[in-house]
Amino acid sequence: MSFYGIVDVPDSGPGGHRAGLGQQVTAGRLRFRLFVVIAAATVTTPLFTLVLGRHLGASVAGPLTLGMLLLGVHVLAMLVAAVWYDRACSTHFDSIALPQHSSADDPETGRYS
Amino acid sequence: MNPYGYLAVQNNGFISPITSFMLVMIGSFLLCLIVGIENDRVSGFFLADRSLSTLRNCLALCGDFIVPSALLSLVGAVALSGYDGMFIAVSAIGVLWVLLPLAEPLRNTGGFTLGGILESRIPGAATRIAGTVVTVMVCVPMTVVQLTVAGDVTSFALGLHGVGASQICTALIGLLIVSYAAFGGMRGTSMIQIGKTIFVIGATLALTRVVLGRFHWDLGAMVESAGDQHGGRAAFYSSGLLFGDTGTGMADLFSLGLSITLGGAGLPHILMRMNVFQTGRAARRATRSAVTVLTLCYCAMAVAGLGAAAVVGSKTIASSNPQGYSALFLLSDSLGGNFLFALVSCAVFITALSTLASFILAAAASIAHDVYAGSDRRGRVKETNEVKVARWAIVIFGVLNVFLAVVLHNWSILSLASFGAVLSASAALPALTYVLFWRGFTKTGMLWTLYGSLACCTVLELFSPAVSGTPYSFLPEQDFHWFPLQNIGLVSIPVGFFLGWAGSLLSRPVTVPQPVDFELS
Numbered sequence: 001m002s003f004y005g006i007v008d009v010p011d012s013g014p015g016g017h018r019a020g021l022g023q024q025v026t027a028g029r030l031r032f033r034l035f036v037v038i039a040a041a042t043v044t045t046p047l048f049t050l051v052l053g054r055h056l057g058a059s060v061a062g063p064l065t066l067g068m069l070l071l072g073v074h075v076l077a078m079l080v081a082a083v084w085y086d087r088a089c090s091t092h093f094d095s096i097a098l099p100q101h102s103s104a105d106d107p108e109t110g111r112y113s
Numbered sequence: 114m115n116p117y118g119y120l121a122v123q124n125n126g127f128i129s130p131i132t133s134f135m136l137v138m139i140g141s142f143l144l145c146l147i148v149g150i151e152n153d154r155v156s157g158f159f160l161a162d163r164s165l166s167t168l169r170n171c172l173a174l175c176g177d178f179i180v181p182s183a184l185l186s187l188v189g190a191v192a193l194s195g196y197d198g199m200f201i202a203v204s205a206i207g208v209l210w211v212l213l214p215l216a217e218p219l220r221n222t223g224g225f226t227l228g229g230i231l232e233s234r235i236p237g238a239a240t241r242i243a244g245t246v247v248t249v250m251v252c253v254p255m256t257v258v259q260l261t262v263a264g265d266v267t268s269f270a271l272g273l274h275g276v277g278a279s280q281i282c283t284a285l286i287g288l289l290i291v292s293y294a295a296f297g298g299m300r301g302t303s304m305i306q307i308g309k310t311i312f313v314i315g316a317t318l319a320l321t322r323v324v325l326g327r328f329h330w331d332l333g334a335m336v337e338s339a340g341d342q343h344g345g346r347a348a349f350y351s352s353g354l355l356f357g358d359t360g361t362g363m364a365d366l367f368s369l370g371l372s373i374t375l376g377g378a379g380l381p382h383i384l385m386r387m388n389v390f391q392t393g394r395a396a397r398r399a400t401r402s403a404v405t406v407l408t409l410c411y412c413a414m415a416v417a418g419l420g421a422a423a424v425v426g427s428k429t430i431a432s433s434n435p436q437g438y439s440a441l442f443l444l445s446d447s448l449g450g451n452f453l454f455a456l457v458s459c460a461v462f463i464t465a466l467s468t469l470a471s472f473i474l475a476a477a478a479s480i481a482h483d484v485y486a487g488s489d490r491r492g493r494v495k496e497t498n499e500v501k502v503a504r505w506a507i508v509i510f511g512v513l514n515v516f517l518a519v520v521l522h523n524w525s526i527l528s529l530a531s532f533g534a535v536l537s538a539s540a541a542l543p544a545l546t547y548v549l550f551w552r553g554f555t556k557t558g559m560l561w562t563l564y565g566s567l568a569c570c571t572v573l574e575l576f577s578p579a580v581s582g583t584p585y586s587f588l589p590e591q592d593f594h595w596f597p598l599q600n601i602g603l604v605s606i607p608v609g610f611f612l613g614w615a616g617s618l619l620s621r622p623v624t625v626p627q628p629v630d631f632e633l634s
Contacts, residue, residue, distance in 0.1 A: 031214045031550070038210055042374065046367040049200065049352050056196055057340075057347035063333035065350040067196045071203045075408055078210050085213055086401035094394050 130270040133459040145297030158298040171399035176306030181465040189437020191418025194354035204370035208377030216400040217393035218549045225388035228483035241483035243563040252476035254529035260518035263465030270458035287515030294470040305467040316460035317413040324420030339422035372602030376534030379541030381475035477506035528579030539609035540566035558617030566609035573601040
């Protein structure tokens with residue numbers, strides 16, 4: 001399975017085609033990195049839960065238990081990854097304006113009218 | 114009759130559950146009527162003409178993820194099972210994480226139903242029909258369960274006892290929701306979702322503030338007290354209270370977490386919401402913002418759950434409702450104040466209204482747009498006719514679900530909600546992921562994923578402890594289960610992905626138009 005998602009490649013000659021493919025590869029890389037973080041967190045938290053067992057209730061600092069710390073790190077990873085992904089996409093794609101009307105601007109609703 | 118029921122009946126104050134409910138009902142209905150006036154076109158009825166701002170859509174997206182059973186069961190699960198409940202809360206936040214990479218490509222397909230999105234890569238009536246079948250199979254159990262919960266909660270908040278009272282509340286609420294969805298369409302539903310998000314977050318934060326104030330803002334004291342109420346801090350904050358600390362119990366917990374995380378991203382009303390955004394990048398940005406908003410909301414719910422364990426006590430909560438659904442009400446009751454109880458009741462009530470309207474609208478959209486307009490009439494249909502069919506589909510689908518909810522009211526149907534989430538994670542999500550990101554995905558692979566997963570989920574659910582073999586099963590007096598897990602996602606989700614991959618590899622690849630990913634405009 002390829003994570004190199006698919007981009008609308010504008011019909012603006014070989015240069016434009018290469019630029020489109022470049023965007024496609026970058027989009028795939030960003031998505032792959034996010035996928036790795038999601039998969040790691042999704043696997044790691046249950047794994048630690050399983051391994052730590054009764055120790056999850058052990059106090060780490062004040063009211064914070066080991067289990068709370070584990071879940072807190074998971075939530076923090078989610079927040080950081082979400083912000084990173086959005087910023088990376090903004091940097092790489094949102095600033096680019098190509099003179100191409102995206103097919104997404106034609107909602108599916110118009111097909112039957 | 115609880116004291117607030119007395120207040121409601123005796124009319125001893127303006128702020129009581131019944132006056133709050135009336136205000137919410139009248140306000141929502143007027144809102145739907147006003148904003149639904151221009152809903153005679155397909156894009157207006159299903160997509161609100163894409164006229165909602167990103168902020169409003171973001172709030173509506175948050176609202177889409179806050180369902181009544183989650184709102185009540187999360188607080189109850191944290192109150193009754195400590196760490197396991199918090200694990201479920203974190204899994205619920207994870208839904209948006211899964212949705213984040215999908216948001217922009219989903220919006221850019223231009224489809225607003227599962228069948229429509231899949232058809233952007235794999236054209237044909239079979240695609241739309243398969244999408245509709247899965248959509249309806251996901252929506253029916255979830256709608257029935259949420260309706261039942263809404264009826265129970267309303268009767269409890271109004272101080273009405275007995276199954277008959279709950280059934281009447283379920284029927285009345287259901288019919289009200291059907292009229293909301295039929296009149297308001299996506300525009301009306303979105304406005305109620307926005308109001309709900311603001312209301313629910315406000316209510317949970319207010320409750321959190323009051324409960325922390327009870328412990329003089331000493332979180333440590335509250336955590337300690339919650340643990341002591343359940344026989345010790347070590348046990349309460351360790352895993353195993355929800356499903357047991359055996360291997361099967363742990364597998365059940367992880368399975369439930371996985372189903373919630375992956376299932377939420379493929380729910381029909383979420384797919385519909387994605388296409389209401391003006392652009393793909395707006396969808397992505399709103400999803401990013403929703404991660405923050407929902408994290409705040411779920412953390413507040415977790416604190417409220419711990420507060421309920423500390424203030425009310427796990428035994429009292431469990432004796433009131435074994436699933437802990439009443440924890441939120443018991444907490445607001447214990448903390449005192451008619452206002453707080455009415456606020457929480459109202460938050461749950463508006464959550465039920467908006468969520469159910471979204472589910473019914475999504476199912477009707479799939480029936481009207483994919484089956485009637487897309488398959489039956491092959492696209493040769495006037496927009497006004499399609500909207501008319503959609504309104505009738507809402508009425509028929511809604512009334513059928515209300516009937517089912519009333520009939521099944523005495524049955525243990527909570528497992529049905531998890532079935533909807535699991536089916537979404539096992540059938541819809543693999544198909545969407547492959548369609549958006551894998552060039553080699555074929556029609557055979559798609560049909561194998563959708564129908565194969567549906568069959569797999571049905572068989573596993575039928576022979577799981579959710580249907581028979583335990584006192585909380587759908588058929589508690591029967592025992593024909595052989596599958597050990599109550600939550601089947603751990604098996605059915607990998608099967609769903611495998612079927613799509615295997616079906617595509619075994620079928621001849623066909624060159625098809627590629628979908629749009631990142632928007633370049």
